[in-house]
Amino acid sequence: MRKLIKFRSIISFTLIFVLLFNLVALDSQARKDQSNPEFGNGMMNIDKNKRNEPKNKFPKAKDEPVELKTKRKSNVKEYVNPDGTFTLEVSQKPVHYKDNRGHWQEIDNTLIESQKNGYKYENKENAFKVRFADNNELNHLVDFSLDEDHWISFSPVGKFNTKGVVTDSTIEYKNFQPGMDLRYILDSDKLKEEIILSKIPKTNIFEFDLEYEGFTFEKDEEGIIWAKSATTGEIEFFFQKSFAEDANGDITFDAV
Numbered sequence: 424m425r426k427l428i429k430f431r432s433i434i435s436f437t438l439i440f441v442l443l444f445n446l447v448a449l450d451s452q453a454r455k456d457q458s459n460p461e462f463g464n465g466m467m468n469i470d471k472n473k474r475n476e477p478k479n480k481f482p483k484a485k486d487e488p489v490e491l492k493t494k495r496k497s498n499v500k501e502y503v504n505p506d507g508t509f510t511l512e513v514s515q516k517p518v519h520y521k522d523n524r525g526h527w528q529e530i531d532n533t534l535i536e537s538q539k540n541g542y543k544y545e546n547k548e549n550a551f552k553v554r555f556a557d558n559n560e561l562n563h564l565v566d567f568s569l570d571e572d573h574w575i576s577f578s579p580v581g582k583f584n585t586k587g588v589v590t591d592s593t594i595e596y597k598n599f600q601p602g603m604d605l606r607y608i609l610d611s612d613k614l615k616e617e618i619i620l621s622k623i624p625k626t627n628i629f630e631f632d633l634e635y636e637g638f639t640f641e642k643d644e645e646g647i648i649w650a651k652s653a654t655t656g657e658i659e660f661f662f663q664k665s666f667a668e669d670a671n672g673d674i675t676f677d678a679v
C-alpha cells in the first residue's frame with residue numbers, strides 16, 4: 424500500500440540514506456558478533472550467500488597484479504602479484520555490493536540516463552537504485568528503490584523548473600528556490616541531500632512530500648529514523664539525523 428506523508432526540516436540539512444546490508448561485514452566471524460546492534464540483526468543469510476559464490480580460481484601470473492574477485496568483501500579487494508605475493512586493499516567505505524546471485528560487484532554511482540519513465544538520471548551499479556527527474560513539475564524529484572516492492576519517492580514542496588546539472592555521481596538544482604540550491608551526492612552506499620543557502624531565507628522550514636511502499640519507520644532517541652521492511656520487520660536502511668553547517672565549517676545538530 425502506498426503512503427503519502429509530508430516531511431519537514433528546519434534550516435539547512437543533509438539527509439543520508441545508508442543501506443545497512445552493505446555496511447555489514449559479510450564474513451562468518453563478524454556475523455557471530457552480536458555485541459553491536461547495528462551489525463547484529465542477521466539481515467543476510469551468509470551461508471546461503473557463500474553457497475552462491477563461485478569457487479576460488481587463481482589466475483595465471485601476469486605482468487601486473489590481477490584481482491581475485493572471489494576474495495572480494497564489502498570494502499576489500501585482493502590481488503595476486505606477478506611474483507606470486509598477494510596484495511590486500513581495504514577501503515574505509517564499501518566498494519562492492521552483492522547482486523541477487525550473492526556475488527560481489529563493483530559499486531558505480533555514476534549518473535547515467537534513466538530507463539524509468541519520468542526520470543532523467545539514475546546511478547549505474549549499486550544494491551539500490553536512485554533516480555532523479557529534471558525537475559519536480561511532473562513527478563517526484565527523487566525515486567529511491569531497493570526493488571519493485573520497496574521504494575521511496577520524494578520532492579520539495581513547491582514546483583520548480585530548474586533543471587538538474589550532473590557531475591559524475593552528483594546532481595545539483597541551482598536556485599530551485601530564491602537563494603537556495605539543492606544538491607544530491609551518491610557516495611559509496613549513501614545518498615546525501617544538501618540545501619545550500621546563499622542568503623537568509625524567508626523561512627527556516629523546508630517541507631518535502633514523500634510517498635513510499637514496503638517500509639515502516641521508527642525514530643529513536645538520537646533522532647535517527649530507521650526504515651524497516653513492512654513484511655519482515657528487518658532494518659533496510661536509516662536516515663541519519665540532519666545537521667546544519669555554516670560558511671566557517673561549524674556544525675550543529677540543534678538547529679534541525
